Amino acid sequence: MEGEILRGRVFKYGDSIDTDVIIPARYCTSYHPEELAPHCLEDLDATFAGRVKPGDIIVAGHNFGCGSSRENAPIAIRGAGVSCVIARSFARIFYRNSINIGLPILIAPDAVDGIEDGDEIEVDPTTGTIRNLTRDGSWQAAPFPPEVQEIIQAGGLVGYVRKKLSS
């Protein structure tokens, strides 16, 4: 992830986007990204899966990912090609799951205010810098605690545990 600049079109949604609309339980008999992605957000925005392109970015309000512990939610989002999620705040299990699987997430309330649906934005997940390319604006996301950085640096929790088991 380090050094990689993410660039994409924004899909903007509101507060409390829950895991049931991110990926309904009826599809959670699978945890494979290619099976989940076509149904990502379908109960909220039936057009999402058809419109989203690799690299696109979700921007949302408070409490993104609330509800279930299903890791299928960030897997579906990543599987759909989304490169990053920016929100005012994240529900805690979704936050952990995203860090663990290596989906970049950023907490940046000011950025959410300054970005509209369809805008083109650029994100540096390492530094947390967010730039709006469609209209003026650049913002800084809240930094991750060092312990979380360590997991991010390892590419997710799998890499982190492998390192720990071999040391």
Next chain:
Amino acid sequence: MTLAEKILAIHSGRDSVRPGDMVMARVDMVLGTDVTVPLSVEVFRQMGAGKVFDTEKIALVNDHFVPAKDVKAATLSKIMREFAREQGVEHYFEVGRSGICHSLLPDKGLVRPGELVVGADSHTCTYGALGAFATGIGSTDMACAWALGELWFRVPESLKVVVEGNFQPRVGPKDLILSVINRLGVDGALYQAIEFTGGAISRMRMDGRFTVCNMAIEAGAKTGLIAPDEVTMGYVDQISPPTPPCNNRGGKGGRPPLGPTLLRSGGDLSSDPDAVYSQVLEVDVSDLEPQVAEPYLPSNGRPVCEVEGVRMDQVVIGSCTNGRLDDFRAAADVMGDRPVHPDVRLIIIPATPGIIRAMLEEHLVERFIKAGAVLSPPTCGPCIGGHMGVLAEGEIGLFTTNRNFRGRNGHPDSKVYLSGPEVAAASAVAGRITDPRGF
């Protein structure tokens, strides 16, 4: 320190911790279900871990899509079953001996006061009713916990909810928690531990305490806890010695009645007088009316009088929130000898085989069947729109479950209202949302 801070300090080998601290902490129990375990098994292998850290500290529970609803669901259970056998996991629960995890584990004596419990299910916070620190995690976290026996935690701020007064008849724990979530909002306790205390909590039975702590997550909380007292210890003593593991492979069976944490802390599992809280919420339940949460958020709770009259197609009494013996007693009491309304499907889902046995002894099963309800095997089923009562387009349900997000319980244009068992029972008879008081 608060109770939550004390438990995290003990499990991370520190004298004290403060909110915001990041700690690596040893876990006492790791719970997984048919819907979350298979991905963990895959991740566990990717991590290069050979054996789980402790075969007695892992519980694998068939509950979400069981008895298997289709081939894919059957495959999920199969992966979990094979993993349990391969690793020699003591607490694997097979269909017939299994139940909804958050009722099953306490009833099997697998969670005790002062323990640190993680579960790949968001309602793991239920065990806080026993004075444990219990929180939901995802599948990758669970694989990590299986491999290392420890996980990273951010020490949460604690939020105190002081509950005083006496409930009116046919108003209870679910009405309390729906009104608390309404006051806090769906993220009002985000990342925090909610500690429930006060006279009304002291007087509450364990079944009700589980209901209250179960829904802490619906306010965004990391966990909900109640400090252990006589009621808690009475429950723990009654369970002990725990029943032997149901896999009949000659496991060591029960563990000692008191958790090692409780012993090490000298039995002091209460918050210190100078403990710091982010917020203190005071609630008097004396005037609390029966609550109903409107679609599509559990925080949309309002007094039943404001939604009275809404017609419904299906009523579900069950789930990890309200599928316990006291819930069915309360529902049967409200229904009396009256039949289910002709236009309503009433689905009764006891959470565990033990609850079914107790219901048989008290003739509750007989009464529900006579009234025209259907009895489902223990499963999460309709609570997650899985099976055993999924809603069609435009249908309306009244469920005693915990979430009513759009599409959760069936078609995206179906609607679910949430309530306690008393409102659900009265409404099932009347065919529309009804106040159970004086019904």
